Amino acid sequence: MGMGVGAYRIFLTYGKMSTVNVSGKMGIRHIRTVLGRGCRLRCPRCGEKAIFTGLFSMHPRCPVCALAFEPEQGYFVGAIYINYAATTLIAIAGFLLLDYYTAVSLSAQLVLWGLFAVVFPVWFFRYSRSLWLSVDYLCTAAHRSPPPQRSRSRREASE
Numbered sequence: 001m002g003m004g005v006g007a008y009r010i011f012l013t014y015g016k017m018s019t020v021n022v023s024g025k026m027g028i029r030h031i032r033t034v035l036g037r038g039c040r041l042r043c044p045r046c047g048e049k050a051i052f053t054g055l056f057s058m059h060p061r062c063p064v065c066a067l068a069f070e071p072e073q074g075y076f077v078g079a080i081y082i083n084y085a086a087t088t089l090i091a092i093a094g095f096l097l098l099d100y101y102t103a104v105s106l107s108a109q110l111v112l113w114g115l116f117a118v119v120f121p122v123w124f125f126r127y128s129r130s131l132w133l134s135v136d137y138l139c140t141a142a143h144r145s146p147p148p149q150r151s152r153s154r155r156e157a158s159e
């Protein structure tokens with residue numbers, strides 16, 4: 001019995017992975033959908049629910065499809081890199097653009113971009129986490145367990 005279930009699971013996993021490959025689910029459209037959900041702070045798998053409950057607090061997993069939003073401790077270190085990279089790139093580009101096109105003084109620029117470097121990462125915090133989550137989801141979706149509510153939705157559909 002145990003072996004039978006195991007084989008069934010392998011069959012399911014294989015079927016899922018081959019479906020992903022054959023139907024081209026990992027195509028540009030799929031990537032755009034998942035990243036779009038990331039930009040809207042939504043669950044990367046189902047897109048149904050917001051991943052944040054407040055300004056900085058997150059659901060542990062998606063209330064709809066049960067995708068774990070923080071699978072392990074330290075998972076969001078990658079989000080810090082995204083946040084840092086975005087802040088630095090925008091500040092440098094902004095500095096160069098203002099320097100080239102306007103007569104803003106160096107000290108005014110330092111104050112401006114200094115403030116930016118404090119305020120922007122706080123505002124961008126949620127987006128950096130959400131984007132990290134969707135990029136990670138794109139890379140690992142094939143290895144994740146399927147949503148457990150499938151049987152429930154099937155039952156709901158037949159009711």
Ligand SMILES: [Zn+2]
Pocket residue numbers: 043044045046047048049062063064065066067
């Ligand atoms: Zn979900």
